[in-house]
Amino acid sequence: MLAATHAAFSTALYLGGAAVFEYQTDPVSWGLAILFSFMPDIDIPTSRVGRPLFWLSVPLEKRFGHRTITHSVIGVAILAALASPLYFAYPLCFWSVLGGYWSHIQIDMANIRGVDLFWPSPLRVVMPGKVRFRLEVGSKAEMIVLCALLVFCVGLYPMSSLGLRGGLHQILKDFDIAYDEYVQVQGLNWHTLELKAIDNLTLEHIVCSCPVLGTWQSGLIIEYQGKARSIGKSQMHHNLFPVDAVLIKGEPLRVISQRVDMKGRSLRWLVDNLQANHGYYLLGELYVDADKVVNVSQIETYHPVIWGGNKVKLHYAKAEDLHDYLNLTAIRGEVMVQFWLRPGDAAVELSFSGGGGKVTTPGVLEGMF
Incomplete structure (x- = not known):
């Protein structure tokens, strides 16, 4: 030849x-x-x-x-x-x-x-x-x-x-492929979902390029208009039904996490004391007084804060998501605070409203509370 x-x-x-x-x-x-x-x-x-x-x-x-x-x-x-x-x-x-x-x-x-x-x-x-x-x-x-x-x-x-699977994903725009890909690589890079979907509650047709936060009930958690929404094929568990979905890989992701013991502490205490120079997500499970009444008007199938009588689950919640739950005091439980950083982002800085000045932690957060 x-x-x-x-x-x-x-x-x-x-x-x-x-x-x-x-x-x-x-x-x-x-x-x-x-x-x-x-x-x-x-x-x-x-x-x-x-x-x-x-x-x-x-x-x-x-x-x-x-x-x-x-x-x-x-x-x-x-x-x-x-x-x-x-x-x-x-x-x-x-x-x-x-x-x-x-x-x-x-x-x-x-x-x-x-x-x-x-x-x-x-x-x-x-x-x-x-x-x-x-x-x-x-x-x-x-x-x-x-x-x-x-x-x-x-x-x-x-x-x-793109890879063979990624190439097929670009052509087919299949949500299941996007979900499987994200499960394999989550936590390594920022990911965006190029999405066409239908709101299961309002039947609104949504077209967006939404950051992916995590997984939920065989679906994904995305941030849409500043709020965490779930997307998947189950109307029982998800806010949005996917029509077309393409997962886009972004910059490397660095996640810095810190556990916070919430025993005897309220969510208001957490929000008031947790002050940082980066946005954060809250994940965890708290056991609270079952007799406590919470005025919750949330009818979405997924919400970053899920209250079930004596238990509160946080799943990629932000401070503004806790408004109805701030007075709940935990009998026991922990909250994981996650800071998501991009390359070149400054070190995480925490300050406490109760005094003690400012603490700069360039790597893993230590001794937060």
Whole structure:
């Protein structure tokens, strides 16, 4: 095959591998895949790699001939041994070297002669089996294959960064795919949901790009118009029913959390004393006096604060969500305070209205109360 065909086929395998196995492509590993797609032809002094390495290609051709040892399993094994240090330092580069080398052998199987894959065995491997379907070097048929590979690579390029599942997600805009993806990566990056949905209560059609906060009852919690809303396919558990949904990965996310013991303390105490230079979310479960009456007018199927007689659950609640519950005093329970930071955000700073000045905590919050 021509060098261009080998380069195109190795690129197709490299980008296809990125789509399936979801590794990050980079110019170095990509370049290695293309470079080593030429290497099996080192057994020809007139080839692209044979000319500069004539001192190796000439004796190889005289001793073994073309498409023998360098196009065999033995050749792949020798290369793997020589490149093995890369496996420990740069695994992607190691597999790019082997993948590029193998791509040459694989497409040469479509040549009329085939390759001696199991050299020194005389068994010759060809694909496809019938001669009339195999390619002659430099023929019109090879030019057609080359053009098809180039078009295929152009289509694979965006898919390689999204992954196969991500690419299907972009096409299908399926909420279940968005949910499954988020479950696997939550807490690592900021995520946004490009959403078309229907409000289960008002039947309003909603189109938004909403930050994703977490999960809830096989659905997601998003922030819509400053409020946490649940989205999913169950009208019993969710505020919004998804029509189209695409999950968009954003900047790296850094979550700083602190547990607060709420025994004998009210939610008003928490809100009044928790003052910080960043927004925060509250999660937790508090047991309260069952005889306490709370004037709750909330009819949404999901709310960041859920009151059930003697128990209050907080699920990505903000201070303004606690308005009806501020006077509840916990018999026992904890609240987790989460600060979500972006790259370059200042360290979390806490101050206490009861005195004690300001505390700056650059990493994990310690001794908050």
